[in-house]
Amino acid sequence: MNFDFSDDLKMLREQARKFLAGRCSRQVVRKVFEGGAGYDSELWAEIARMGWLGTAIPEAYGGSGVGYDGVCVLAEELGYVLAPVPFSSSIYLAAEAILIAGSEAQKQKLLPPMTDGSRIGTFALAEGLGNPHPEHIKAKVASGRLTGTKMPVPDGEIAHFAVVAARDETDDIGLYVVELSGQGVARTRLKGIDPARNQAKIVFDGAPAERLEGARGYAVIGELIDRAAILMAFEQVGGAQACLDMAKAYAMDRYAFGRPIAAFQAIKHKLADVYVAIELARSNAYYGAWAIAAGAAELPVAGAAARVAATDAFHLASKENIQTHGGIGFTWEADCHFYYRRSKLLAASIGSAPYWKDRLIAALERRNAP
Amino acid sequence: MDFHDTPEEAQFRAEVRRFLEDNATRKSTTETAHRGRYIPDANMTQSLARAKEWQAKKADAGFAAITWPKKWGGRGGSPIEQVIYNQEEANYAVPRGVFEIGLGMCIPTMMAYATSEQLERHVRPALRGEDVWCQLFSEPTAGSDLAGLRTRAERSGDDWIVNGQKIWTSGAHFADFGIIVTRTDPNVPKHQGLTFFFLSMKSPGIEVRRIKQISGTSNFNEVFFTDVRVPDSQRLGKVGDGWKVSLTTLMNERLAVGDAPGPDFDDIFALTRSLELDEGPAIRNPAVREKLADWYVKTVGLKYTKFRTMTALSRGQTPGPEASITKLVSASKLQEIASCGIDLMGMSGGVMDGEIAPMEAWFQEALLYAPGMRIAGGSDEILRNIIAERVLGMPGDIRPDKDVPFRELKSGKR
Numbered sequence: 085m086n087f088d089f090s091d092d093l094k095m096l097r098e099q100a101r102k103f104l105a106g107r108c109s110r111q112v113v114r115k116v117f118e119g120g121a122g123y124d125s126e127l128w129a130e131i132a133r134m135g136w137l138g139t140a141i142p143e144a145y146g147g148s149g150v151g152y153d154g155v156c157v158l159a160e161e162l163g164y165v166l167a168p169v170p171f172s173s174s175i176y177l178a179a180e181a182i183l184i185a186g187s188e189a190q191k192q193k194l195l196p197p198m199t200d201g202s203r204i205g206t207f208a209l210a211e212g213l214g215n216p217h218p219e220h221i222k223a224k225v226a227s228g229r230l231t232g233t234k235m236p237v238p239d240g241e242i243a244h245f246a247v248v249a250a251r252d253e254t255d256d257i258g259l260y261v262v263e264l265s266g267q268g269v270a271r272t273r274l275k276g277i278d279p280a281r282n283q284a285k286i287v288f289d290g291a292p293a294e295r296l297e298g299a300r301g302y303a304v305i306g307e308l309i310d311r312a313a314i315l316m317a318f319e320q321v322g323g324a325q326a327c328l329d330m331a332k333a334y335a336m337d338r339y340a341f342g343r344p345i346a347a348f349q350a351i352k353h354k355l356a357d358v359y360v361a362i363e364l365a366r367s368n369a370y371y372g373a374w375a376i377a378a379g380a381a382e383l384p385v386a387g388a389a390a391r392v393a394a395t396d397a398f399h400l401a402s403k404e405n406i407q408t409h410g411g412i413g414f415t416w417e418a419d420c421h422f423y424y425r426r427s428k429l430l431a432a433s434i435g436s437a438p439y440w441k442d443r444l445i446a447a448l449e450r451r452n453a454p
Numbered sequence: 455m456d457f458h459d460t461p462e463e464a465q466f467r468a469e470v471r472r473f474l475e476d477n478a479t480r481k482s483t484t485e486t487a488h489r490g491r492y493i494p495d496a497n498m499t500q501s502l503a504r505a506k507e508w509q510a511k512k513a514d515a516g517f518a519a520i521t522w523p524k525k526w527g528g529r530g531g532s533p534i535e536q537v538i539y540n541q542e543e544a545n546y547a548v549p550r551g552v553f554e555i556g557l558g559m560c561i562p563t564m565m566a567y568a569t570s571e572q573l574e575r576h577v578r579p580a581l582r583g584e585d586v587w588c589q590l591f592s593e594p595t596a597g598s599d600l601a602g603l604r605t606r607a608e609r610s611g612d613d614w615i616v617n618g619q620k621i622w623t624s625g626a627h628f629a630d631f632g633i634i635v636t637r638t639d640p641n642v643p644k645h646q647g648l649t650f651f652f653l654s655m656k657s658p659g660i661e662v663r664r665i666k667q668i669s670g671t672s673n674f675n676e677v678f679f680t681d682v683r684v685p686d687s688q689r690l691g692k693v694g695d696g697w698k699v700s701l702t703t704l705m706n707e708r709l710a711v712g713d714a715p716g717p718d719f720d721d722i723f724a725l726t727r728s729l730e731l732d733e734g735p736a737i738r739n740p741a742v743r744e745k746l747a748d749w750y751v752k753t754v755g756l757k758y759t760k761f762r763t764m765t766a767l768s769r770g771q772t773p774g775p776e777a778s779i780t781k782l783v784s785a786s787k788l789q790e791i792a793s794c795g796i797d798l799m800g801m802s803g804g805v806m807d808g809e810i811a812p813m814e815a816w817f818q819e820a821l822l823y824a825p826g827m828r829i830a831g832g833s834d835e836i837l838r839n840i841i842a843e844r845v846l847g848m849p850g851d852i853r854p855d856k857d858v859p860f861r862e863l864k865s866g867k868r
Contacts (some may be wrong), residue, residue, distance in 0.1 A: 085463075085534075085768050086456050087761035153455065332846055347849035349835075352842030359841055360779045364755030371758045374455040394752040441747030442740065448723065448750065451735070 092159050094154065096150075100161040103134070108355045110419045113280055115170035117422065122242045122282030123320040128169045132201025137175055141183070146196035152275040152311075162230055163322025166422055168280045169205050170239035172319065172433070177238075180206025181247040181259055184308060194261065196243075206243035208262075208286060215439035216309060216339060218302040223250035223259055223288065230262055230293035233285065236274050239432055240264070240284025248293065249305055257302045261294035262428075267291065278425035309434045310387035314372035317394035319352035321369050324362045324394070327401035327423050331355055331408040338410075352409060358401045365390075365397035373440035385451060388444035395437045398427040412445040457761070458766065459538070466535050470542045473515050475812060478508075478546040502586075502628055505549035508813040509583025518581050519557055526565070526577045534767040555624055556580050556587030560633045564652065564705045567690035576652075587656065588629035589703065590620040590677060595865060597622075598836050600635075601644045601697055602855075602863070607651070608635035614638075614651065614689075616659075616682040621831070626675040628663045629655045630643070633703065634684075635696045640861040647860050648696030653684045714784040714827040716820040717813070719753040722746065722791045725812060729798050736798050745794055752787050756780055778845065781827075781838040789824035792817050 139149025139154040197203040223232025268291035276283045335346035372390035373384045402424040406413035413420045512518040520536040522528020532655035534842045579585040596603035605618025639647035659682035662674040691699040726737040796803035806815040
């Protein structure tokens with residue numbers, strides 16, 4: 085039994101933790117949160133220089149080929165500090181879509197500038213309210229031109245290009261690479277629940293679109309979000325752990341009725357429940373890390389389970405962190421709300437908890453077909 | 455990451471499988487007889503004999519106590535080997551529920567405190583199932599607050615005279631020996647006045663009465679002590695050190711307590727696929743699907759948490775605090791699953807008759823014993839305290855009784 089990350093990856097985790105603790109304090113997060121830049125471009129460049137962006141991208145395309153378990157380790161640390169960078173959009177989603185569905189030539193062309201951070205990608209799936217579903221995809225490509233509206237597009241204003249889910253002339257669903265600064269693209273910022281992360285509405289009106297050659301049918305989107313679910317689960321577990329650490333630290337220092345509030349069972353039992361939720365989510369995420377690194381057939385079940393457990397754990401941890409802080413917890417100046425907002429933003433992206441619970445049971449029904 | 459054994463572990467696993475294949479019956483997937491955790495009342499003598507016979511076989515093959523030293527009949531093996539054995543044995547229909555407390559809690563306490571002559575006399579017979587042990591800790595007024603116990607032991611020459619009552623004692627009705635913690639000095643604060651002994655359950659003055667539980671079964675007992683003589687030579691630890699000795703036992707209990715047995719995710723999943731609601735199979739109902747998903751992630755979350763523990767053991771490390779969450783999560787999950795399973799049966803959910811109740815009324819049975827799972831071996835509340843204090847490092851509770859002599863403590867009507 086070897087159900088743990090390798091020593092090399094643990095070392096990577098330590099390095100990432102140390103770097104981010106020094107470089108990405110919550111003051112840094114607040115600056116993006118209040119400033120409206122959408123991300124910290126210098127932090128992004130530093131992360132790129134350390135090679136993090138190419139962790140799961142093969143060397144042939146400019147990456148390091150360390151593997152998906154490496155991305156898991158980094159995602160957890162980025163989640164812990166709420167790093168204001170488009171890591172999930174560009175790496176879990178856009179780069180992953182290209183790796184899954186791109187031709188060799190497309191990979192050669194598109195991936196190297198993503199691994200060095202010079203180009204940011206994103207994934208444009210949603211067209212308004214609703215969870216991922218083929219019927220919600222109305223955007224259309226005809227003669228290599230994309231028309232339609234995508235919103236919300238995560239990091240839509242800061243990305244250089246998007247991988248867009250759209251239908252072709254035969255109504256088949258495909259993935260298309262579209263330059264976002266080119267003709268026929270109009271981007272507007274959407275007011276978001278978490279201003280430390282950018283979200284946009286993008287109107288395409290005859291924008292040039294290049295199909296990822298392997299993307300035929302909706303199934304590729306399912307595969308993409310199953311994989312992203314695992315990577316994002318680590319980000320969520322990291323965020324949840326930060327909430328528990330914050331809540332405990334506050335409770336140990338806050339005195340009421342002559343004792344630290346951490347000595348009262350109302351607080352102890354609350355945080356014990358948060359701890360349990362995080363450990364169950366962490367174990368599910370670990371199994372996801374194994375499934376994605378091993379390319380296991382279990383991946384749809386593992387991805388959905390990791391997603392469900394991590395989404396619920398982060399939401400629980402973030403709300404109980406505010407509750408533990410009491411009045412100060414719901415002020416703008418305290419940082420608790422950063423996590424509360426991020427937990428719900430991550431819960432919404434790639435589909436919310438009820439959708440993933442249904443998806444998990446559907447995957448189990450397929451696996452255990454009578 | 456992988457789930458493979460090391461070559462040494464694989465070799466050990468193969469050896470275990472050979473032993474089990476030669477000596478036990480593999481469970482069939484439809485088998486339900488293994489569900490019961492305790493010996494059925496109706497044929498107790500027969501079940502006990504079967505359990506003893508199996509235990510002797512296990513001991514003779516060196517699998518009864520894998521981590522114990524060889525000189526006591528153990529294997530001198532590693533914790534990971536014990537885990538591997540348990541995993542494999544779980545696939546076989548073998549008697550369970552008789553020796554766990556003795557070998558998991560009583561004998562380890564003896565090993566820490568008894569003389570070598572006493573160990574010579576008691577360890578091997580316990581290991582081979584010749585002697586059954588029980589643990590006499592809880593009392594009517596001392597449950598979670600164990601140190602508030604009142605059973606008195608008073609010195610009389612070379613003996614101690616024990617008077618009082620214990621409760622929730624599993625297996626006392628067929629045990630040969632027991633470990634007991636008593637109050638020997640009521641004039642000092644509660645933790646300081648305790649003393650620990652082992653005794654023969656055949657001693658004159660011991661009366662065992664069965665307790666009938668909600669479920670109608672009797673897995674526990676009340677044990678009454680009237681002028682029971684215990685030689686001072688059977689004292690474990692110093693006079694007044696009983697609390698310290700008890701902690702040795704309880705630490706072993708935390709390691710021994712595991713999943714709550716009963717219908718789990720696979721069973722409720724199967725039930726929702728077979729039962730029809732108005733709109734079709736229950737599993738098509740969104741509310742049902744959401745609950746199923748929650749139970750699935752808890753079930754596999756615990757399973758993979760055990761994998762993490764095994765990994766630590768396999769590397770010779772001490773497992774992390776993860777182990778403390780198993781019972782807390784699984785007992786509540788059992789209660790929810792049982793309740794939901796019954797809800798799905800609609801107007802017939804309240805029927806336990808095999809003619810109607812699916813799976814031989816397993817869900818109804820589980821509903822009735824689930825409350826006990828949330829209490830026995832550390833209640834939900836105590837487990838949350840343990841997690842908060844020992845894992846998260848939060849402060850202990852306020853203890854107004856800490857420095858007060860025991861005899862001055864307030865007591866309620868319950």
